[in-house]
Amino acid sequence: MTHRRLTGTVVLATHNRGKIHELKALLEPFGLTCQSVADLGLPEPDETADTFTGNAEIKALAAARATGTPALADDSGLVVPALDGAPGVVSARWAGPTKDFHVAMARVEHELAERHASDRRAHLVAALSIAWPDRHTETFEGRVYGNLVWPPRGDRGFGYDPMFVADGHTRTFGEMEPAEKHAISHRAEAFRKLVAACLA
Secondary structure, eight states: OOOOOOOSEEEEOOOOHHHHHHHHHHHGGGTOEEEETTTTTOOOOOOOOSSHHHHHHHHHHHHHHHHSSOEEEEEEEEEOGGGTTOBGGGTTGGGTTTTOHHHHHHHHHHHHHHTTOOOOEEEEEEEEEEEOTTSOEEEEEEEEEEEEOSSOOOSSSOTTGGGEEETTOSSOTTTSOHHHHHHHSHHHHHHHHHIIIIIO
């Protein structure tokens, strides 16, 4: 497949302020100007796919069509094998209508306890999809493996970060400085693939 170079302005197809901040920090050093669908007052489409990649592509295509500008969408979540892969692609929905990830993390812990699960292995997945207005899309996936801790630790990052400790580390993503997390995270791995294909 011939990759297409991303230049100029890119629309970030998310209303999640944590994701907007992380994506801007990753993209702006490459000379890209970033806007978000939140800033533009655009809604997010229904995420009806059963994979992270599928949902990222839905969001990126919707934003590219609405704005006439290349759009980048992230779909990410927590996968817990002891919960049969849950919360998975519905990770954000576990946070409820107010997007309270303290609620989501408590639910993960509760469901592990309900199953008397001693296996606390988990991984975070991020799919980054770029879509152009002509519907050309390119999608890149990254993963990071680790363990879940309870109670959550740290107030940095977002989502499930305060309960996730990556392999080889002792601090949660919620305790790490942003630069340290960016060096090893699932989103960073996906972004490295995106850079090689569309920004290098």
